[in-house]
Amino acid sequence: MSEHPLIEHHGIIGDLQTAALVSTEGTIDWFCSPRFDSPSVFGALLDTENGGHWTIAPRAPTYATRQLYYPDTCVLLTRFMTEQGVGSVVDFMPPASPRDPTNRHRLVRMLRCTRGEISFDIEIAPRFDYARQPHEVASHPGGWHFAGRDTEVTVHTVDTPGEECTGDRRIRHGDVCMTVRLHAGMTRGLVLETFADGPPRTVPPEECERLLEDTITFWHHWLARSRYTGRWREMVNRSAMTLKLMTYAPTGAMVAAPTTSLPEQVGGERNWDYRYAWVRDASLSLHALLGLGFTEEAVAFTEWLGNRVQEYAGPGEHPLKVMYRIDGSSDLAEQTLDHWEGYRGSAPVRIGNGAAGQLQLDICGSALECLHFADQQGLPTTCRIWQALINTVDWVCENWDRPEAGIWETRGGDKDFTYGRLMSWTALDRAVRMATRSGRPAEVQRWTKERDTIYWQILRRGWDPRRAAFTQYLGSDVLDSALLRMPAVGFIPPQDPRWLSTLDAIRKDLVSDGLVYRYDPAASPDGLLGSEGTFSACTFWYVEALARAGHLREGRLVFEKMLTYANHLGLYSEEIGLTGEQLGNFPQALTHLALVTAALNLDAHLDAAKPGFPPTSPLPVPFLYAQPMSAAAEGPLLTPTTPTTPYPSDHVIRR
The missing domain is CATH 2.70.98 (Beta-galactosidase; Chain A, domain 5)
Structure with missing residues (x-):
């Protein structure tokens, strides 16, 4: 060769x-x-x-x-x-x-x-x-x-x-x-x-x-267990089978990709080992698996995540690692293979992942969002897991206002990332819901107060009036496509003027012919040399955001165009390069998870736009957070102290 x-x-x-x-x-x-x-x-x-x-x-x-x-x-x-x-x-x-x-x-x-x-x-x-x-x-x-x-x-x-x-x-x-x-x-x-x-x-x-x-x-x-009958059955089925292939059956953990060190830029140093299970993928995994009808896999993954939550070491320690090995261990010391040249000369080749030890505040929100949704769908939270979740939520209350490495695992110094605050809000919000709905013991008033404090901080310091957009970190004017998830977690209604102007700003600065960059490294240095391609999961998040905002024609066009960037088998790596080549580890679970949830959401919104809606069948799982919930839906204890705070629906899927 x-x-x-x-x-x-x-x-x-x-x-x-x-x-x-x-x-x-x-x-x-x-x-x-x-x-x-x-x-x-x-x-x-x-x-x-x-x-x-x-x-x-x-x-x-x-x-x-x-x-x-x-x-x-x-x-x-x-x-x-x-x-x-x-x-x-x-x-x-x-x-x-x-x-x-x-x-x-x-x-x-x-x-x-x-x-x-x-x-x-x-x-x-x-x-x-x-x-x-x-x-x-x-x-x-x-x-x-x-x-x-x-x-x-x-x-x-x-x-x-x-x-x-x-x-x-x-x-x-x-x-x-x-x-x-x-x-x-x-x-x-x-x-x-x-x-x-x-x-x-x-x-x-x-x-x-x-x-x-x-x-x-x-x-x-x-x-045959899939219940998806939407418009993009072939691509959704291929994504589902790819996700199943990347799930370690003995534990239910899903690896981010089966490869290491495939570069985000050919010749660059952005080469990481993805053969581990990221907690961040938890929420998307559960929504995608249950949305397609794969309950057994959802149960296994929830059990794996619940076991990680129960491993809380004690006061002062972060309750969760960013990622784990597929057996649940957390020894991920990073080293380089200097004797290998790397993909097309893209050194270094890394095994292990140093980001495992970073502080990333969004992790707890992903875990709570996953376990909350599982609890809603009839996968109950045990007493032991709830006790561990109390420790997790208490940690969030005490640490959500810290600088961190962020969702993109930057190596250029910690910052007050808005997305970390957003997912800390999500962690507290879901914990309050779980406690109130079930009568579980919890410091609901404290959790609610901290949740609402985060809400106001994001609105006041995460919003740049000159850009008319929510920004990457507090006090900055840098955009970040991770914030496309804001309506998805119910933080802001998809028709809110602030959100629509944020979506417009992202479209102007981070979108290239429908493909979406994570952020601009020149405007927000991340401690690494070189650049990268567009991030495929973010493109599918963009489709979701467009659908929620009512831009169905644009959302469908972006989705259909993105499907043309799949390889000949319908597989995606992490990123797309300037000439349409695939970059990064392959195939990437996050991209295929985002494809599934985007397809489910887009299907649901396109169906909802037809005469005669609502349909006789239940809504797909990821559609549930598309509309704000009335304050009375969860009872008086969940009435927000900030009346404008939106909440997603607690509709339970009928199986």
Whole structure:
């Protein structure tokens, strides 16, 4: 391998505990095992020469490729068209045990010839522990065994005894190289297995066909639980399956992305490890999962978050980390891999994430918003979790007015970020609601007073009359697209003049042909060199904000245009570059979560604009916060001390 495959030229396969990226050229150039956050086995995406890869390519001077998923599954099909024949590679990972973590994972690559004849050159070149551990390889009649200090990989051959396809097999510098020649109708392949319980063996094609059929059936049955019937079913379904792929089944935690250090700017230093679970994704995750009907996943994620809330260390300590490993641990010490060049020369390559230790005030708001909504939807808050939430809310009361690193995890010094105040308001508001509705013990008067103090601070100091907009931090004139979430959490009505002028200011300063930047690093230095692309999740938040404000035609156009920036499989990375290329870790959960909630909201508002609304069916989950609630809806204890403070509806979804 000599050229970096582009970020967008990939599909993802996985078994709900780890995942692999497969390029349109048939190369697996990213695979970590046994978990998403484990060291890499194949890492050519970050270093083509030293990272390790598994290449399958036609032996032909020229050929064309096409890549697609089997319909409604995460089984990937890469087709190769040559002058001599047409062949394909079917890549998939049979789902692992849903509740038990395991070191044993299978990655199946089935080779097929559908027309004429075709020869495939194959090279299997693992590089264990980010290419820091050497390995030995041993050849067996049924395949090969690669052994490093901490990792073992077995590769089984898929063949029919007595009908073996012709080809060469050899070991070169610790890598396996082979050529497989097929004619029409033949199916062969390879199965990679981590920590296998036996030596390499010859796997009959029929066994692989059964694994394939079982995997297809799994995804069909899972997707059948979706209740989404809106306008963008194909994209929403693909996002849902991608989010499921990035969920670690044994704990219910969702990683932000299965990759690390894919850059926000090619050649820049904005390269981070996203193979962890962010608390910030909690609220969007629950709204998206319940909005689509995936209650089981919502329950698992809520349990995972509830366990994190209960780990409160005591007075003075922040009640939550910004992010966790998928097993709930918080050891995320950041280090660089100096021996890797990075994606297209974008060093440094980082593992671990130093932002885990930052003070980010919005985290508690995300957690409370999630648990409050879960409680509304029949996923009750236990006494133990409520006790932990009291400690969390008390911490917010005492610390919400501190400078912090902010939602974008800047490294240029702490500031009084408006979004942190907004989500602190959200934390207190949801806690008051939960206490009042259920009669749980709480210092409701204290929480209400602090909530309203935050409200007035944002209105007085987070608002710049010259810009006629809410700003990134108190007293500044810098815009921030994170504030597109203000109506979504119910802080301000979407038709409020202050909000409409903020939306207009964001449109003028941070929106480029419908794509949205997070903020302007030149106006608000973030401690990092270089620039970045537009932030895809913010574009979908912008769609939501437009829909809530009644700008349905513009919102739908922005949404439809954003769909054209997906890759050939409907997947998104974190950002979009100047020429439409995908940047940042891939695929990114936050982007796909935002796509789902934007689709649900836009569908609901478009339906509401039709004659004959309201519909006979219940509203989608994320639509619930689109309209302010009357003060009487929660009873007299929740009557706000600031009469203009809006509240979202507490309508409960009928299932």
